[in-house]
Amino acid sequence: MxxxxxxxxxxxxxxxxxxxxxxxxxxxxxxxxxxxxxxxxxxxxxxxxxxxxxxxxxxxxxxxxxxxxxxxxxxxxxxxxxxxxxxxxxxxxxxxxxxxxxxxxxxxxxxxxxxxxxTDLAWHRPNGATCMRFDLVDFAAFDIHILQRPGAKSEFGGSLCEAAAERFASMSPGRREELAKNVVFGLPGAAENFTLEDVRTHIAEYxxxxxxxxxxxxxxxxxxxxxxxxxxxxxxxxxxxxxxxxxxxxxxxxxxxxxxxxxxxxxxxxxxxxxxxxxxxxxxxxxxxxxxxxxxxxxxxxxxxxxxxxxxxxxxxxxxxxxxxxxxxxxxxxxxxxxxxxxxxxxxxxxxxxxxxxxxxxxxxxxxxxxxxxxxxxxxxxxxxxxxxxxxxxxxxxxxxxxxxxxxx
Known part of the structure; x- marks a missing residue:
């Protein structure tokens, strides 16, 4: 190896x-x-x-x-x-x-x-380390309330939609912006860095x-x-x-x-x-x-x-x-x-x-x-x-x- x-x-x-x-x-x-x-x-x-x-x-x-x-x-x-x-x-x-x-x-x-x-690029662990994390509730909040993708609610269960709504309501403007950036994060120096509107356009084409x-x-x-x-x-x-x-x-x-x-x-x-x-x-x-x-x-x-x-x-x-x-x-x-x-x-x-x-x-x-x-x-x-x-x-x-x-x- x-x-x-x-x-x-x-x-x-x-x-x-x-x-x-x-x-x-x-x-x-x-x-x-x-x-x-x-x-x-x-x-x-x-x-x-x-x-x-x-x-x-x-x-x-x-x-x-x-x-x-x-x-x-x-x-x-x-x-x-x-x-x-x-x-x-x-x-x-x-x-x-x-x-x-x-x-x-x-x-x-x-x-x-x-x-x-x-959804998180520096999630804190009990030992003081940080790591990347995918939080399903945060992601649902992004998809439904930030990206506002048509039909997103129908793809998540009712309880998850409710949790996402509560999570989104509790987020500060800064956290909402951070979440959006995290989801569309790109590699350093990458030729393509998408905006939310770019993502919406691509999703529509798919x-x-x-x-x-x-x-x-x-x-x-x-x-x-x-x-x-x-x-x-x-x-x-x-x-x-x-x-x-x-x-x-x-x-x-x-x-x-x-x-x-x-x-x-x-x-x-x-x-x-x-x-x-x-x-x-x-x-x-x-x-x-x-x-x-x-x-x-x-x-x-x-x-x-x-x-x-x-x-x-x-x-x-x-x-x-x-x-x-x-x-x-x-x-x-x-x-x-x-x-x-x-x-x-x-x-x-x-x-x-x-x-x-x-x-x-x-x-x-x-x-x-x-x-x-x-x-x-x-x-x-x-x-x-x-x-x-x-x-x-x-x-x-x-x-x-x-x-x-x-x-x-």
Whole structure:
């Protein structure tokens, strides 16, 4: 398991020097400043590689750009409207340029409008740490009373609508504004930052796109780009919906094991793979992460290891970003299953037997609370998570992994 770290580029408050001190072996990054739908040029790719390879003092870092996260798929492609064919052509060209630069793993997602959704970006924990949280009542208050989406009330139960109305009434103007910003929050330097009106417009355009139709658009996209990736020796890997439940009336197509199994079968190529995010998928109680890794592991090209704690028993519930070895996902069993998959690949002679992973998200602790880096991506909180995962891996590799567990579908 190759230990990687997400880095957002020169504007990231966590530097390449910091990642070295964390002990990472590779970097996950993207050209967030390039407009979605445009070609990633060789010059821009080479510039990011140089930035990763260089410490603050100008000396070599020894690190390389191992995983792209993400090469974004435009809303036009997802909706199959406007310039979507031009965007697919640009995507293919970007894949050629990335392959020429020696980068093989390309993460992407097919989430409509918003890449991920949280209501709190710095929710206080009893030990003084802060973390990201999805509060279902707050989200309902946003959807019904701030976004004022037509039909929103009908998608929430009566008791939840009442709780949302009470919550909204108790919010100060500042909290209402903060909640709206949190829900539409974007990555630093991202080419797209949506306003509420932008979100309303996109939602209206998705009104005629069912889950079945969106899935067919994803398959259409992959049927065009996967052969290119396979020819170039690249591995595409789709990130799951976050959270993995319907939101804002938008369709979801990458939320369950069944979704992934169907996609892998629809475009059956080693280049069509999975980003297994234990935090995103773990927000649903019916997603068995170790079992998914066992059953779909041959197509898992990238791992996000993080944990969430669900605050209820239903499919759609509140949850928060817990410590990496806490939460509702059995991280010990998941990592053990990953190591078994790596051993199987190695025995088969697969060149990609070592699966890159990163300690996804993390609680803000210690000096993170003053640094205020990208929400979910603190330096010390992720370092703690990586250290815990590194210790877990070392222990399992020294003999705790025995006979494979059996996970039934």
């Amino acid at each position: 190759k230990q990687t770290w997400r880095w957002f580029g020169p504007r990231d408050l966590v530097s390449i020097d910091d990642t070295l001190q964390a002990g990472v072996q590779g970097i996950v990054s993207a050209l967030h400043h390039v407009p979605t739908g445009s070609v990633w040029s060789p010059a821009e790719i080479a510039q990011r590689q140089r930035e990763i390879a260089t410490k603050t003092d100008g000396s070599p870092s020894g690190l390389e750009w191992d995983v792209v996260e993400s090469l974004p798929v435009s809303e036009d492609i997802k909706k199959q409207k406007g310039a979507w064919r031009d965007h697919v052509s640009a995507y293919k060209q970007s894949l050629h340029h990335l392959a020429e630069a020696g980068i093989e793993v390309i993460c992407y997602n097919f989430m409509p409008v918003l890449d991920w959704t949280r 009104a005629q796109i069912s889950e079945t139709r969106l899935r067919s658009h994803l398959v259409d996209f992959l049927e065009q780009v996967v052969p290119v990736a396979q020819e170039l020796g690249l591995r595409l890997c789709c990130h799951p919906d976050d959270p993995p439940v319907p939101l804002l009336g938008l369709p979801r197509v990458m939320s369950t094991e069944a979704h992934y199994a169907e996609l892998m079968q629809a475009v059956d190529s080693p280049a069509n793979g999975i980003t297994l995010c234990s935090g995103s998928l773990g927000a649903r109680p019916d997603n068995d992460l170790p079992g998914m890794m066992e059953r779909l592991g041959s197509r898992v090209h990238f791992l996000h290891l993080r944990n969430v704690k669900r605050e209820g028993d239903g499919i759609q519930v509140s949850f928060f970003e817990d410590e990496h070895l806490a939460g509702d996902t059995d991280m010990v069993e998941l990592v053990a299953t990953v190591l078994r998959e790596e051993a199987r690949r190695k025995a088969e002679g697969r060149a990609d037997w070592s699966i890159p992973f990163r300690p996804d998200h993390g609680q803000d602790i210690l000096d993170d609370l003053n640094r205020r880096a990208q929400p979910g991506y603190p330096s010390i909180g992720r370092l703690k998570g990586l250290a815990e995962l590194r210790g877990l891996i070392a222990g399992l590799e020294r003999g705790i992994v025995t006979a494979p567990a059996t996970h039934t579908a």
